[in-house]
Amino acid sequence: MALKKVSASITTSWSVYDSWSELLVGTRFLLDFLETQGGNKIKKINLTRLVVVSSFQMVEVMFFSQLKRSVDAQPEPTRRLFEYDLKGRITFKVARDKWPEILTGKKLDFGSEPMQSMEELSRLRNSAIHHTAEYPVVNIGESAFYTAIESSKSIYNHFNDSGWESSEYINFVNENQPKTKTLLLKMLNNK
Numbered sequence: 493m494a495l496k497k498v499s500a501s502i503t504t505s506w507s508v509y510d511s512w513s514e515l516l517v518g519t520r521f522l523l524d525f526l527e528t529q530g531g532n533k534i535k536k537i538n539l540t541r542l543v544v545v546s547s548f549q550m551v552e553v554m555f556f557s558q559l560k561r562s563v564d565a566q567p568e569p570t571r572r573l574f575e576y577d578l579k580g581r582i583t584f585k586v587a588r589d590k591w592p593e594i595l596t597g598k599k600l601d602f603g604s605e606p607m608q609s610m611e612e613l614s615r616l617r618n619s620a621i622h623h624t625a626e627y628p629v630v631n632i633g634e635s636a637f638y639t640a641i642e643s644s645k646s647i648y649n650h651f652n653d654s655g656w657e658s659s660e661y662i663n664f665v666n667e668n669q670p671k672t673k674t675l676l677l678k679m680l681n682n683k
Contacts, residue, residue, distance in 0.1 A: 510557070511553045512550060512557065515553060516550060516664050516668050517664065518546060519547055519640070520637070522539055522633075523543060523634060523671075526540065539633075541620040543633040544620045544633075544636050545621060547613060547617075551643045552584050554644035554648060555584065555588060556584075558652070559587065559651070563595065570594070574591070577591075592651070600646075600647070600650055601646075605642075606643045606645075609639040612680065613640065613676050616628055616636070632676065634672040635675065635680075636676055638675065638676075644661075
């Protein structure tokens, strides 16, 4: 009896799974839970608050991770200045106004979308985390999530010449799509 030759190959690959990816997947989970099992109005409002907070956290994580990556490629004096700012607990607003121009020669464009909606998402997040918080409009979750993704793409593109389409995050976004393509300001203005 002749034996058949059998050949096989094994391929191993890794996907990036960092803080931004975890927030993306977790926020998508919250939105799906809200839609399918959200419960009464109080639960929906609280879940929507969580979506708003985690959506803006996605933007902050993307910004600081891309900022850090860009800073690491700079000469020592620039890296030290950045470390000094971080130790001084630089705020997101100060960092986003200061560092993109230092590192790339151009500021982030807050005069157009999606960054205008990102500003509104920031305002809503700040409101959601304080004890005097306004309750977010229940149906803003998907729009907040979409705004976070689009703002993160814009930030990524600002710091990376290769662009979003070649980013390590594209597969995570493709697997965790928002159910709307409406940025936050447009959605709020249509109410």
